[in-house]
Amino acid sequence: MKTKNIKFVAAILGATLSLTACEKDYLEVVPSNAVSYDQAYSTKSGMEAALTGIIRLMRQAPVNQGSVSHDSYGVPSLMMTFDVMGQDIMANTNWYVYQYELDNKASIYRGTRIIWGHSYNLITNANNIIANAKNLPDATEAEKASFVGEAKVIRAFAYFNLARVYQHTYLKDKNALAVPLMLDPATPQTEGKERATLEQVFTQILADLNDAEQNLTGSRPSKSRINKNVAQGMLARVYLEMGEWAKAAEFAAKAREGYPLMSATQYKAGFNNYSNPEWIWGLPQSADQNNAYASFYSFIDGRYTVNENGSREYARRGYNNLRANDEFVELFDENDARREFQEDESAFTTNSEGEKIWNHDRFTITKFKDLVDLGGHIVLMRSAEMLLIEAEAKAQLGDFVGAQELLLELRQNRYTDAAVVLPTLNAGNALLEEIYVERRKELYGEGFGLFDIKRLQKPLVREGNHTAKEGVTPANSDLFIHQIPQGEMDANPNMVQNP
Secondary structure (H helix, E strand, O other), rough: OOOOOOOOOOOOOEEEEEEEEOOOOEEEOOOOOOOOOOOHHHHHHHHHHHHHHHHHHHHHOOOOOOOOOOOOOHHHHHHHHHOOOOEEEOOOOOOHHHHOOOOOOOOOOOHHHHHHHHHHHHHHHHHHHHHHHHOOOOOOOHHHHHHHHHHHHHHHHHHHHHHOOOOOOOOEEEEEOOOOOOOOEOOOOOOOOOOOHHHHHHHHHHHHHHHHHHOOOOOOOOOOOOOOOHHHHHHHHHHHOOOOOHHHHHHHHEEEEEEEEOOHHHHHHOOOOOOOOEEEEEEEOHHHHHHOOOOOOHHHHEEEOOOOOOEEEOOOOOOOOEEEEEHHOOOOOOOOOOOEEEOOOOEEEEEOOOEEOOOOEEEOOOOOOOOOOOOOOOOEEEHHHHHHHHHHHHHOOOOHHHHHHHHHHHHHHHOOHHHHOOOOOOOOHHHHHHHHHHHHHHHHHOOOHHHHHHHOOEEEEEEEOOOOOOOOEEOOOOOHOOOOOOHHHHHHHOOOOOO
């Protein structure tokens, strides 16, 4: 069956590849109904604009759900989705509640359309760059290779997300069906493809990333663009997912070269600017590009004061509805700068035995502090994550001393008084469990919550003041994977559905 009902709008506006003609005319780009517009890719300046456009698409474009949505603005909304689906962050009201309840994954729901459409939108735009960069008449061979390298990292990034959303982890069953591999610019004649296996998708991801790592350098116009370190960081993530411990450690160490760990003071500064020395990759946004209520900081910036009427007044006006689970907060030492939570000591009820029952509203999250002009940047990759990948990989390889030293290095940079930090004496599985907890403490709010649970094939354990899916959800539950969107099922005769 050929593609039908094709809709594509692309125009160069200044330095940005615009992805919509008007608010209600979205670029619909999924495997079964996409078409390229290669006029945007005929000059070096056009290619630069195309890359800028993809970066902007990563943080703002709503696709395939019919209207602008407050939980659909690119990668930042996906980060929150997979944190609230985990065990440490909760959605107390309003947006993200269905995700928190593990109830936004069915084929007819917006949640799965958003992830599928956004990811394949990135892939289609990346495919156009990869196909056309080699023909640029005004670019050097090195410039052409760099354009292709950046686009291949973006394509790998999108496929890595898709593979983990629409299937269980690679180490559970690499032959399980993942998603279709679309590697060429689409045309009106492009037919929907069958689902590739996890092994096939990961083979393509590694091919893209290894090629990019060879052709990119350490330089770039800004931290929103992709350089060799970003490619190496993506390789570290993928090899970790695959259990390739030696390669994960190797590329994690390479990725963080030149990006020193931030201090405890810098950690508490707000996670809002990619000038932070530890950030390897981030998404900028100016105040006029911010989506106001429909934005990352609207949901997660939990700083507030209490007015004379006893009501909260949030420093960052928005939905302010994400919360930290109280048992998660208890994992942090008082001297740990990462203990970025504001506690409402009145957020409890008393049961018949006189015991305090803490409610969902006890702890807001203050790690992410938006700028006054609402122009806070979005973090995508940090050297601390790379250090933890290296530590985990070394522990898996039996290099317990090496892993212990890395944990000590991280903690000494996170505690307000480094003198109180003692080296861990754990080894074996106990050390690995310690590293897993350290990842939770270091990376909360950055999109790793459910993905780590799936990667490690652990159960989802929700205790304390959780209000949805409380208790234990078994490891490898089908609640952890999304169904293929119904529109794709209807348009693509080669598609098969998830449970």
